[in-house]
Amino acid sequence: MKAVHFGAGNIGRGFIGYLLRKSGYEVTFVDIADSLVDNINKYGEYTVITLSTTQNKEKIEDVKAVSLKDIPSLEKVVLDADLITTSLGANNLKSTGNTLKGILKKRAKTNPKPLDIIACENALMATDMLKDAIFEGENSEFREYLDKSVGFPNSAVDRIVPNVDMKKELPIDVAVEDFYEWDIEKNKVKVNDGIKGAEYVEKLSPFLERKLFLLNGAHATIAYLGYLKKYEFIHEAIKDDFIQKVAIGFHSEAVKALSIKHKMDIDSLTRYSKKIINRFKNAYLKDQVFRVGRDPVRKLSGHDRLITPLNLCYELKLEYGNIICGIAAGFLFDYDGDEKAKQIQQGIKANGIKKTICDITGLAVENPLNAKIAEKYEELKNNL
Incomplete structure (x- = not known):
């Protein structure tokens, strides 16, 4: 073959x-x-x-x-x-x-x-x-x-x-x-x-979304928060109490949404979640936050790892505060070596955060989720 x-x-x-x-x-x-x-x-x-x-x-x-x-x-x-x-x-x-x-x-x-x-x-x-x-x-x-x-x-x-x-x-x-x-x-x-x-x-869709949410979404969240707190590697960032709390909270919100949408066993999802968190702690990988966070235009887009679980939680009337935190941190990822990160920062400077959120994620300015991301963006910007 x-x-x-x-x-x-x-x-x-x-x-x-x-x-x-x-x-x-x-x-x-x-x-x-x-x-x-x-x-x-x-x-x-x-x-x-x-x-x-x-x-x-x-x-x-x-x-x-x-x-x-x-x-x-x-x-x-x-x-x-x-x-x-x-x-x-x-x-x-x-x-x-x-x-x-x-x-x-x-x-x-x-x-x-x-x-x-x-x-x-x-x-x-x-x-x-x-x-x-x-x-x-x-x-x-x-x-x-x-x-x-x-x-x-x-x-x-x-x-x-x-x-x-x-x-x-x-x-x-x-x-x-x-x-x-x-x-x-x-x-x-x-x-x-x-x-x-x-x-x-x-049936593949449950496995696709499980991986997209719990691995890719949480991974990006750790990277963006780790960047704000000046960590170099993912395994360092996940040891930070605040970042670990957000990552685990992200998983908790996404697990509930996945279990409802796909009728997946919540205990099995929780075991998978714990395995993923432990993978992030693997110091041998020396996985740089810049690598994981790169191309935030794609990672913050409407059908990718952060906005998709947010929309699902919102539709199901579930909590989504930790997912919002990861998204907001993504809009603060201003790494000089990333042209896509520069594009977002230029958009914020020219049009403001709410319009930029709309342009990148597809969430309309009047969408309440847009306002929540903008609010968390200002909070992280002023406190981290």
């Missing part, structure tokens, strides 16, 4: 590519960074270093890479693939879909074997986004081919892969935490139903 993975970064090498190689796939990475592509081809292998109470090293061998700019080589591997996966950021799915579209049209005429395409991104129903880009504007013949021969299962992925400053034997070695989870929509898979380490589930 042959797999092509778009995005040869830390998640690609340390999580998706790692599991695919362990499952026996021939793996070819695709990336726009020439130096990364060159190094993968030069060494043909890399080491995954698992960071917990001890270090565990595992070598991943026989990997290749092609440049996103090398269209002939890209076409060759995609035309022969059994599986295509991505971990390149949800913002890049549309352009990736447009790239794949042309190659899949050629494949429809030359290779009848089925394949699956799975987007492994921190976004709800990311594969659907990729699928929409491929289907957009196409004729019935191509759509029929896609429906018949290409599976588009959504997935939920969970593994923290920070940029740890540690000695590596090769520049493409990657450090990861010891926890991972990859949930895949079972009923949409055409052929790739045996990936080791992946869980095939009948």
